[in-house]
């Protein structure tokens with residue numbers, strides 16, 4: 293398992309946090325998700341054999357936020 297911290301831009305309430313968390317948690321290969329509104333970031337643990345950090349960024353952008 294690997295862990296990555298991704299800066300997430302555009303989250304302005306806990307609903308946004310929930311949307312980002314849900315999208316990441318529903319992604320194959322994701323084992324754990326912690327999204328912080330205050331820090332504006334998502335910490336994700338994932339199986340690199342199944343999903344990549346860049347694919348996780350794409351998931352965040354698909355639900356309408358900026359990921360770097």
Ligand code: 9UX
Pocket residue numbers: 303304305306307308309311
């Ligand atoms: Mo809060 Mo975010 O009302 O996509 S859910 S701004």
